[in-house]
Each structure stands twice: as structure tokens, then as C-alpha cells.
Amino acid sequence: MPVQQVAVVVEAPQHSGLTTPLDYLFAQPLPGGALVRVPLGTREVAGIVWSDSAELVEIGDQRRLKPIAAVLDSLPPLLPSWRRLVEFTAGYYQRSVGEVALSVLPPELRKLDDQQLRRRIGKIAQRIAATPPDADASPPPSLSAQQQQVLDRIAAVVADPSAVAPTVLLHGSTGSGKTEVYLRAAADALARGQQALVLVPEINLTPQLESRFAERFAGRVIVSLHSGLTPAQRLRNWLAAHLGQSDLVLGTRLAVFASLPRLGLIVVDEEHDPSYKQQEGARYSARDLAVYRGRLEKIPVLLGSATPSLESWQRAKEGRYLRLSMPERIGGAALPRVHLVDMTQQPGRRSGEILSPPLLAALRQRIARGEQSLLFLNRRGYAPVLQCLECGWQSGCPFCSAWRVFHKLDRTLRCHHCGFTERVPRACPDCGNLDIQPIGRGTERLEEQLAAALAEHDGPPARISRIDADSTRAQGELQSRLGAVHGGAVDVLIGTQMITKGHDFRRVTLVAAVNPDSGLFSSDFRAPERLFALLMQAAGRAGRDAGQAGGSEMWVQTWHPGHPLYAALRSHDFEAFAESQLAERKSAGLPPYAHLALLRADARSVAAAESFLHAAAELAGELPEASAVLVYPPVPMAVARVANVERMQMLVESSSRAQLQRLLTAWLPALHQLRRERTRADERILRWAVDVDPMAI
């Protein structure tokens, strides 16, 4: 009897060397994209049929192929466009197709058998049938002139049959109403009978976006996709999208892989945000993949930001993206006035005072007026390091090349890299001296000092709240603290990055960056871009209510008040900042003018990691594909040792993306081989990985 030979991609790590689809036998033809279970060695694993057409195999010609164990045919096959997206991702980020394909599906899908899956699918249909067809959708607000203009332009390009589907870079000030543009663009897609996918950088931002969409699209099915969902929720939401039953999918970077049979629009909110880059496994950029997916499916992609990434900005300048701007805030509200506080001129800085007198005075004034303020300090804990005044001992981590941070509230020293935590020693562990002192400042210390400073004056006590990873660890704590701010129960909110993103604080009229200078002189070439985006975003938290916007202010405490970055911030001039950064990037040969990849190596010893990278560089040199590619010498990572593992990295650069890709493709098999040899020679290479388009070098 003739049997079908079917190519199947399986879940197997890069490491395994199983990079191509495996062949199995099955009695009938199977459609490409079908979910199957197949034997692999002694185990049975999930796989996806990758061949579009199966070939007939003669009995004598069946080699020793094994049969497919089970077909989960209650699941409609994954579409060719989805498979092409996965294939591109695997190729571009240098991982196996099977690893990418299976890792972006809900984990639950790999476990269930066909009957269980059939039951889940049935339940979803029921749920959706049970949702009321049309509750009262809130009427959309009227559009500002610039919103209308932007939407008209998008509609015109989408409607033009001769034009390719556009990638739109929506450059809109904070408070200019980008979300409303997303809502309208999504409404258009829905009206065409299509699905819309909306990506946000952080899980924290999905609830408020979801409620905004739910309010507008009452009666429509909206689901979210992110790693914070329970396995069952994630499967349910994924299935609703895959089956075409949900109209809107909101999610974090992993949602870019959602299976959407009627996809008509992708929105990437805050497209510059580094969180879109996956930092392990296949290190993909969800923003870049969204753009690729848009081209693939011939649908528009909307990239929105007040501070676009320089990559996107450059592409827009080249005309590859359509750039649309919304410089005005809704209701004509003013952007906050930016005050720079010259810290070199402030008293008390040697005694560890975090807040300068003028900033304190401004805070008191806001409190007296019943307005809210927001203090941003990107360092949690009390102080980043403890020091002995006698012998100079500092609170280093025994396992990492990093300080352990002093957390005063629970009297601990904590390593933020490996998690190693100890009680704060009573005396210096080296010399026994009792005088050990916190150096530097974190959010806990800021909270303490602010409370003390505000208590000195009469009047009602100020209500201070702190939002950072420590204060919001407990389930629901973040939402309840945010709720307190929105409800007016807080006068001053102190926080890390967490508070600068997205949240729509209507009553905040003052935002202050307490100590942002570290971003000015970092060795990371993207640090200024990140700092500028962060400060613009933070400034955007102030004066969102047009009625109060006139008096809203952004304060920056700096030891470098003359720095051009702050000058650009002061005039809210992203374009000027972007141009100066692009000029620097161009002369330094950095992205977007060059394309980068990092080869990282982790080992027990520096020598092992370094010699692995040296050997790798030598191998690259022997390849003809390396001609237009520059391989730099290995260097330790910024934090060289984490949990007793030494981390080295080597930069690979080319002016041509294609050349870089060709080298990586030719190089990686040799690296697998090299690792095997090294392991035998007991140099104990633990891991290596390639990061294409790295965020930091």
C-alpha cells in the first residue's frame, strides 16, 4: 500500500542539530499547517506539518521512517502566511523552524489530545454565542483636525489598489490622541470584515487598553495575548483568534505570532520600546516582525510613538515608511514646560540630599494646590551599594560582578542580577567597623527623604506612594496603587520606569526626573536614545488634562545642564535630537547605518569563553561569506559575571544586512561543531547564542 511521506517540524532546541523538517509516514495526505504528534527518539513530541503537498512513497522506499502518532484535526491548519512568518523568523534570527513554530504556540496546545482540544474549541463557540450581540457602544469622540488628516491619509493609501500596503510611522506627541487613531483604524479594519492586532510593550498596559477597546467595540470579541495569562486563558484566547472568532487581539510581543485568518491591520504602540525585543531563545524584534508580517499579508502596519526609534525614523526619511505627524496635544493643551535644575549649584548634595530646594518648593506648591506630582528615579531599593567608611569594603555580590543593593525596608542586601539576598551585616564583614554607609540613591531612600522634607512644614501631611518592582510584587498591588493615584488619594507618586509608560494620570501637573544623567555617558550607543524617549514619555505624564496643562512642568535634576540632549528635551524637539543622533550613528558606523549581530558565550571561566569566541572568529575568517563582514575582538559584557558564569561577547558588523545573514548562516553549523569539541576538551562552554540586531552592545 502506498503511504504518504510528510515533512514535520518538531520542537527541538537549536542545540539538537535538528534544523530541517523530519520525514514521517501517514496513510492519507495531510494539509500543511496541521498539528500532529510524532515519535522522536523514545519520546513523543508535538509537531507541525510543514510540507504543503505530501509525496507518495513506495513500500520499499520507506527507509526507516516512523509513522505519525496522532493528528489533531479538530484544529484548523495554521495558514501558509503564518508558516512563512515563522520561517522568516527562524532564518533571520538563526534558530530552527521547529523551535520557533512550537515556542510561539500556546504551551497548552502541545499537551492536549484531539478530543480535549475538540472540547475546548466547542466551549469557545458557546461562549461567543452567549455574548450579547450589541451592548451600547460608547459614541466615539469627535476627531481633532490632525487626527482626521492622519486617518484620511491612511484610508487613502489603504484604498489605493496600485499602492503597496503602507507601513505608517505615526509620530504623535504624548497626549495628541494616538490611541484614538488606533481605535479608528481598527474600526475600519473591522468594518471591512477583518481582524486587527494591537501590540503594546508591557503586560501592565494591556488592561487599560483592553478596557478602552472594549468600551468602543462593545459586542465585538476582544482577546488579549501575553505571558501573564494562565495556560488555559492563553489557549482560549489564541484559539478565538485562530478560529477567526475574535475581531481584536491585544497583546505583548509574543502576540505578533497570533494566528489570525482575517488579519487586516497591525498596530505597534510605542514602537521604540526596547521590550519588543525578545531577550532569549529566538531573539526576535516583534516590531520588525510586525512590519514584515504586514508586507507578507499586504496589510497596513501602524507604528506609533512620540519618540520613534532611530531605525524607524530613518526608514521614514528614506520613504520606506509613510510618516504622519500629530504635533499638537488634544484640546490645544500645552506640553509641559521643562525646568533644568543645575545640581552643581545646589547646596546639600554632598550630604546625600536627593531633591534640590527648588524642586522641593515646587512639590510643596503642588501639594498645597491639591495637584499631583510624579517623581521618577530609575533605581529601586534604598541605595545601590553599601560602603564601610573605615576599610572601604563595598557590598559586592559574591556571584556576580555587580553591587548588591541595600533594601532598607527589609534590611537586606540584594543582587538584582542573580537574586542572592542576605541580611544587612551589623558591622563591616572585612574589618568589623560599625560605620557602614549607603552610597547613592534609590526609590526607597527618595521616599524616606521626601517624607521627612515634607513633614518639616505645617499643613496636612502629604500622601506619598511608591511604585516599583518591590512595592508591587504582591498580586493586584500595582492596580490598587495606580487606582489610588487615579482616585486622587496620592499627592506624590515615586517610581521607576514602570510609572513612565502609558498610564493616563489626569491630575498630574509636575513630573520630575530625579537623577537621569547616567544615560548621557553610558557606553551603550542606544543609551541617549533611550533616555530621551524615557524623559519625553515621563514629561507626557504631566498635564494630560487640558484644563491643567497650562501650568504643567517637567523638572530634570542634572549635573550637565548644558548637554544637547536636555536642550532638545526643553524644546520638545524630537526631530533635532534624532538628526543629531543619526549623524553620530552615521559617523560611528552604527545602526541604522550598519547591521549588527552579537555572538555571546557563557562559561565558567573568562578564558574558556574568550577562547571559544577567538576560535569562532578564526572559523569565520575562513569562510568566503565573511568578506564584507567585520568581526570585532571579544569583550566582557557590561555585567561580566552573573551567578558565577562569565559572559563574553563578540560584535559582528556589516553594512549589508544580507551579507551579515549569509555569514551567520554559514557560520553557525561550525559553531555547533566547535562547542562539541570544546566540551570534550573540558573547557566547559556552557552556552553560546547569536543575537541579531541586538538592543545593547
Add this chain to the structure above:
DNA sequence: AGCACGCCGACT
């Protein structure tokens, strides 16, 4: 990555 196969030490 799993998982088995394989070839050397301390136990019923």
C-alpha cells in the same frame, strides 16, 4: 534538550 547506551566503582 531529553533520553538511552555504555563502561567503571560500592553494595545486597
Add this chain to the structure above:
DNA sequence: GTCGGCGTGCTC
């Protein structure tokens, strides 16, 4: 004599 240590190598 075997139970099991984890080094080495394969998975259609």
C-alpha cells in the same frame, strides 16, 4: 556478581 555514576551521541 548488579545498581547506578554521568560522559557521549542521536533523534526522521
